[in-house]
Amino acid sequence: MTVLEQMGKNAKEAARALATAGSLKDKALLQMAAAIESGEREILAANAQDVNTARQSGMSESLLDRLTLNRDRILGMAEGIRCVAAQEDPVGTIVGGGVRPNGLKIEQVRVPIGVIGMIYEARPNVTADAAALCLKAGNAVILRGGKEAFLSNRCVAEILRGAIEKAGLPKDGIQLVQDTSRASSLEMMQLTGYLDVLIPRGGKSLIRSVVENSRVPVIETGAGNCHVYVDDSADIDMAAEIIFNAKTSRPSVCNAIETILVHKDIAEKALPAIKARLDEKHVEIRGCERTRAILGGDIVPAQEEDWVTEYLDFILAVKVVDSIDEAIDHIARYSSGHSEAIVTRSYERAREFTERVDSAAVYVNASTRFTDGGEFGLGAEIGISTQKLHARGPMGVNQLTSTKFIISGSGQIR
Template sequence: MTVIEQMGAKAKEAARVLSVAGSKKDLALNSIADALIEHKDEIIKANNIDIKYGKEIGLTPSLIDRLTLGEDRIKGMADGVRKVSSLPDPIGNVISGNTLPNGLTVTRVKVPLGVIGIIFEARPNVTADAASLCLKAGNAVILRGGKEAINSNKAIAKIMRDAVEKVGLPKDSIQLIEDTTRQSSTELMQLSDYLDVLIPRGGAGLIKAVVENSKVPVIETGVGNCHVYVDKYADIDMASEIIFNAKTSRPSVCNAIETILVHKDIAKDALPKIKEKLDTKNVQIRGCKTTKEILGDDIVDAEESDYYTEFLDYILACKVVDSIDEGIAHIAKYSSGHSECIITNDYARANKFKKEVDAAAVYVNASTRFTDGGEFGLGAEIGISTQKLHARGPMGINELTSSKFIVEGNGQIRV
């Protein structure tokens, strides 16, 4: 047995205990939250090693930001764990039930998925978020982070494992693969005897590799190529504020926007105001021919590839469109199906956009930055699913469950 196979076997045993752990799971989660705060200095010390390495290998400022854990972010992690502990336990909830003509009662109830594998990149807070959600839903988890955050991940995982064991649950409910080579990632994708589902969290390359190579069922979390369409009936001040927030509040996250589409009838008035706001954060605009005519030659020419790109940086593609239909068609072609927004004061056009745009989250007059499990009232999230099977959108504890049928009788046989 390899090391990872041994981890899988231990996780499977732990999952059996967690499936019937009941309120003990909340004790474990609160123990984790306390331990994260208590050991924050250890986490920050380990994180500083990762930050230094990230700078040495040339990570962009936005990726360094994703990697960094200060006291506020650690407190946020602990608060997120407590929030998960306060959520209703889905396990055992009755989904449906009825009595058949033959007297059998058939009840469908929520149960854990079992053992969940998560492959993720440079955000070490995912370690706590993912583990707490899996634990609350009665699942064991095997985490495999990237080399950029390995020291942070090791520190957080050890703290969580000790905290879980302290309240009498198996420490192997939470495990971290410390080998960050490609081989460990590949082996986890092949662990079909032990894993019930695999969830990738990261960039397009990681997600594509997992989807194409995994022998374990995959819940595909999405690349965030998100758009804002500024309709001809938009409030320009509102549009500039929403675009500024959706692009610049945290450009390195998947719910940040990457392209704006502006109706031709409002473009001459809207684009200069939008650019003036974006200039305060030095956002590079890559625009179409009409965008350049309105804003001047300092705008970079937009290439076809720019409209497909999740920049994760202070870069924004821009296109002037002739109609709402052209805007919707552009989104249909280039969108990753994550989060899409229309800015308009026209009720009918807002409804048209809501009905015709196919995405996990569709917004009217609000920033796409709200696509988040915490913001949607789900507690933390395991990721944003852009697929349509099992789960779509922010995945909270309910999306980490399955169901089983309970059938009760008094001697019935099938004839």
């Protein structure tokens, strides 16, 4: 039996205990939050080593931002766990049912999925978020983070394991794969006897690899090629502010925008105002020919690949479009299905956009940066699902459960 198979066996046993843990789960979550706070110095020391190694290896500043922890982010991790603890327990909730003409009482009840596998990249906060959400839903979790964040992940995972054990639950409800090689990732994708579902969280290449190679069922979380369309009726100041926030507040995350589409009738006024805001953060604009004609020839010419690229950096593709139809067609062709926004004063255009754009989150006059479990009131999220089966959008506790039917009779036979 390999190391991963043994982890899978341990997780299966832990999952049986967690499925019926009831209020002990909330006790464990509160212990986890307190342990994260008390372990701040230890976590920051481990993270500093990861950041130093990543910087020496040439990691970009935007990706270093994803990797870096500080006091506020650690406190945010703890608060996220407490928010998960405060939510209603989904396990045992009756979501449907009724009494049949033959007297059978049928109830559809939420139950844990079982053992969840997570493969993710350089964001140590994912370790805490995933562990908390899986535990609340009664699942065991096997975490496999990237090598860039290994010391941070290991430190956080050990703190969490100790906390749930202290609360009286099996510590193997949370496990971290110690091998960060590609081989361990591929082996996880084949653990059909142990993992009930596998969730990748990271860049496009990671997600594609898991989707294409996994024999374990996958919930696909998508890369964030997100768009803002500035309609001809838009408030230009509002549009500039939304774009500035959606691009520059934290460009390394999946809900940051990568492309803006501007209606031709407002482009000559809107584009200079938008660029003025983006210049404050030295955002590089890659524009179509009409964008370059308005903003000047020093704008980098946009290539076909720019429309599909998730930059995760201070780079933004810009295109002038003739109509809302062209904007929606562009989004349909190039979007990753994550988050899109329209800025408009027109109720009809807003309704048309929200009805026709097929993404997990569609905004009217607001920044795409709100696509987040915490912002949506879910406490935290294990990822943003861009698929259409089982779960879509930020995945909170309810999305980490399945259902089963419980049928009660009085001797009925068929």
